Amino acid sequence: xxxxxxxxxxxxxxxxxxxxxxxxPISGHDYLFWYRQTMMxxxxxxxxxxNNVPIDDSGMPEDRFSAKMPNASFSTLKIQPSEPRDSxxxxxxxxxxxxxxxxxxxxTRLSIL
Amino acid sequence: xQQGEEDPQALSIQEGENATMNCSYKTSINNLQWYRQxxxxxxxxxxxxxxxxxxxxxxxxxxxxxxxKKSSSLLITASRxxxxxxxxxxxxxxxGGYQKVTFGTxxxxxVIP
Numbered sequence: 052x053x054x055x056x057x058x059x060x061x062x063x064x065x066x067x068x069x070x071x072x073x074x075x076p077i078s079g080h081d082y083l084f085w086y087r088q089t090m091m092x093x094x095x096x097x098x099x100x101x102n103n104v105p106i107d108d109s110g111m112p113e114d115r116f117s118a119k120m121p122n123a124s125f126s127t128l129k130i131q132p133s134e135p136r137d138s139x140x141x142x143x144x145x146x147x148x149x150x151x152x153x154x155x156x157x158x159t160r161l162s163i164l
Numbered sequence: 165x166q167q168g169e170e171d172p173q174a175l176s177i178q179e180g181e182n183a184t185m186n187c188s189y190k191t192s193i194n195n196l197q198w199y200r201q202x203x204x205x206x207x208x209x210x211x212x213x214x215x216x217x218x219x220x221x222x223x224x225x226x227x228x229x230x231x232x233k234k235s236s237s238l239l240i241t242a243s244r245x246x247x248x249x250x251x252x253x254x255x256x257x258x259x260g261g262y263q264k265v266t267f268g269t270x271x272x273x274x275v276i277p
Contacts, residue, residue, distance in 0.1 A: 094252070142206055
């Protein structure tokens with residue numbers, strides 16, 4: 052079975068550019084989560100969806116961040132404009148039910164110069 | 165402070181020894197989950213223990229849960245170099261609705277061959 056697929060695996064871009072991270076969850080999972088991981092702040096939940104509907108976006112740091120889930124098999128996390136402090140590893144995870152284990156992708160390592 | 169804090173932050177042991185990691189949390193939970201993260205990869209679910217369970221085993225892993233003390237421990241027996249990774253606990257609140265799952269700060273385990 053295919054796991055959670057994230058793209059790109061690495062992204063290096065200049066400050067001010069728009070960045071789009073993509074995620075394909077596991078088929079049949081009804082929850083999708085976006086996390087950010089840094090050495091300083093650990094693993095932070097940014098936003099999560101249930102049946103394609105955003106439920107809690109209180110972790111989204113600023114209006115520069117936005118996330119969408121147009122259908123059950125695809126989600127995007129967009130940063131516009133990007134800043135150096137956005138540099139981190141961004142993970143997408145999905146689960147069948149809120150209480151069930153989450154399945155993580157291998158992340159996108161984002162570097163903003 | 166953050167729900168789900170692991171202790172110790174880092175642990176270094178010799179191959180063959182046992183490794184014990186602890187997790188403390190603050191609110192009432194439905195279940196608690198342990199995850200492993202290898203360097204450069206996403207988190208991988210290891211084991212889930214429900215609030216009405218006290219102990220659970222999976223291969224060389226043993227997890228205990230003490231809801232009165234709001235704490236859990238993960239024991240890895242007969243450790244191997246391949247167990248080198250970061251380990252996280254995650255708590256699923258018992259309040260129902262859309263209360264979010266919270267990950268702890270992690271324990272970095274190094275197993276020396």
